[in-house]
Amino acid sequence: MKYYRMDALWQVTGKRMHLGENVKEIEIMENDFNSKLENLYKVFKPYYISGNLRERSCECCVTNEEIKLLLSKQLKDLSEDDIGHFMRSAITTFGEISDYKHFLPRILELLSFQNSTIIDDFLTFEKLNYGEWETWNEDEIVVVKEYLESLWYIVINNEKSTYYQIENVLEIIAKYIGMKKALKIWEGSTADKSVEYIVDFVLNGLSMDVGKKNKQYFLKWLHSKKVLSMMENVYFKDIDFDFSKRLSITYTILERDYEE
Structure with a gap:
């Protein structure tokens, strides 16, 4: 999937996304997206990798090298390759729920990056349900929902989005936010x-x-x-x-x- 994080967009393409013709509206959408992303990091900041992650991971399924790679960078610097195994195996064989919450903001942020393949990874997004996210603290539930809604708003207003992108993001929104909400946002698109x-x-x-x-x-x-x-x-x-x-x-x- 090809997405651009709003604050990295100009660095990647050297130009704004094609989000309709109203410059003011584009600016509002970009600011809203970045605000929702910042809120994700803020709310989940209390979760950190404590103790020995090796002890909370399967000896057969997770290598020491993978753990070392995962912990070798700051959270916001982790690439899709760095965090890929963890995204698919979190809670089950790689770490516990608190570890998953620590990395969740970065996992969700990577959805907006160019050439991301996370969006259609079934295991990655089933982790929210596996982790019973709807039983989490209210502020955690809210920021996840708000971020996904903002991502959908950006995608449905992006003149460069593909059929494949719309299909996959809509699947996620329908699953975690609801089809009714997704279509309401779609109706408001100006693109x-x-x-x-x-x-x-x-x-x-x-x-x-x-x-x-x-x-x-x-x-x-x-x-x-x-x-x-x-x-x-x-x-x-x-x-x-x-x-x-x-x-x-x-x-x-x-x-x-x-x-x-």
Whole structure:
């Protein structure tokens, strides 16, 4: 997956992300994202690696070299390769819940980095449920939810986001935040590409693994007046002929099954 952490974006690309045309709105989104990221680190700061991590890790599954690598850098400097094994094996064979909470802010931050493959790693994201995150302290639950919501907002407003990115981030949001909340954020997108994703979903089919209930909710939303209005707004803009044709076909399909 290709993401850019907001404060690292200019260093990587030398330019702003394509997040619509309103510069002020882009600035607000960037500031919100960075604020949510900072809150993650702040709330989970009390958790640190105490004692001997070797004693809390499986002798057969985790090597001394992997532990040394994991502890060799500051939390914010850990790369996906440095922390990869821990992300997939945390709590079960690599450390305990307090260790997982220590590294969690960095794991979630890596979602926003270019070329990240974490986003579609099933084991990584099942760790939240395995760790019974909904039973954690209220402030911990809140910052995780707020960060994921902000990440989704950035992705759905990014003109450079791909179908693959939208699909995977939406799966995570639906799982941990709820499909209803995810679609509400989608409705607020100002990027033309957010409508193009809808066109792709309708014409190419829904391949997301979001569960039967969420899938039914999503399909119902596709046929709503709100979605039709979003498509109308884009159609009357200066868009290329091919997209306008695909958009028109999609609109006709959805309008036919429109639900009040």
